[in-house]
Amino acid sequence: MATEGPFPKLVAFDLDYTLWDLWIDTHVDGPLHRNGETVNQVLDRNNQPIRFYRDVPDILHTIRAWRIEDREEGDNKVVIAACSRTSAPALARQCLNLLLVPPPSHVSGEGVESKPVVAAKFFDEMEIYPGSKLTHFKKIHQRTGIPYEEMLFFDDERRNGEVEKLGVTFIHVPIGLNRKVFDDGVKHWRKKRSETA
Numbered sequence: 001m002a003t004e005g006p007f008p009k010l011v012a013f014d015l016d017y018t019l020w021d022l023w024i025d026t027h028v029d030g031p032l033h034r035n036g037e038t039v040n041q042v043l044d045r046n047n048q049p050i051r052f053y054r055d056v057p058d059i060l061h062t063i064r065a066w067r068i069e070d071r072e073e074g075d076n077k078v079v080i081a082a083c084s085r086t087s088a089p090a091l092a093r094q095c096l097n098l099l100l101v102p103p104p105s106h107v108s109g110e111g112v113e114s115k116p117v118v119a120a121k122f123f124d125e126m127e128i129y130p131g132s133k134l135t136h137f138k139k140i141h142q143r144t145g146i147p148y149e150e151m152l153f154f155d156d157e158r159r160n161g162e163v164e165k166l167g168v169t170f171i172h173v174p175i176g177l178n179r180k181v182f183d184d185g186v187k188h189w190r191k192k193r194s195e196t197a
């Protein structure tokens with residue numbers, strides 16, 4: 001499942017209540033900081049922790065290990081995007097720049113990082129600002145040239161499913177991203193793809 005394709009060319013994630021369990025614009029006071037090299041924890045001004053849901057680090061590593069088969073080496077990675085409509089984009093970016101993603105729990109494959117890496121390094125594309133996510137995806141499409149049908153998107157808010165109008169595969173995340181929701185989402189994308197092929 002994790003290593004055999006086909007894979008979408010882009011996987012996008014909402015942030016609030018999809019990757020972490022808070023609204024960064026209402027529940028968090030900047031500036032943010034991290035205690036040394038503590039993994040998966042950033043603290044706000046009041047020392048309130050912000051961290052990814054438990055399975056998120058391994059999911060990011062899983063996607064990083066995927067390769068698109070019909071592409072040239074060097075251009076065959078799956079693009080990872082953050083798509084958030086938060087009204088605190090600077091705080092969200094600061095968090096992604098501080099939050100350390102631990103190495104994969106099941107180390108396998110070449111090129112797998114063995115040291116923690118800041119979350120921002122995983123996100124090739126970041127569209128973080130208020131408003132309809134139709135805009136977020138149109139911008140990503142313009143910049144990357146990736147067809148909407150090759151995009152898989154996880155979000156906890158059903159209203160953001162409007163991006164399906166563009167052709168993006170939308171997966172509703174009820175209580176934060178976990179491995180099962182992720183794997184089922186990939187399966188759903190594959191099924192859709194095989195039906196339209």
Ligand SMILES: [Mg+2]
Nearest residue numbers: 014016017156
């Ligand atoms: Mg959300």
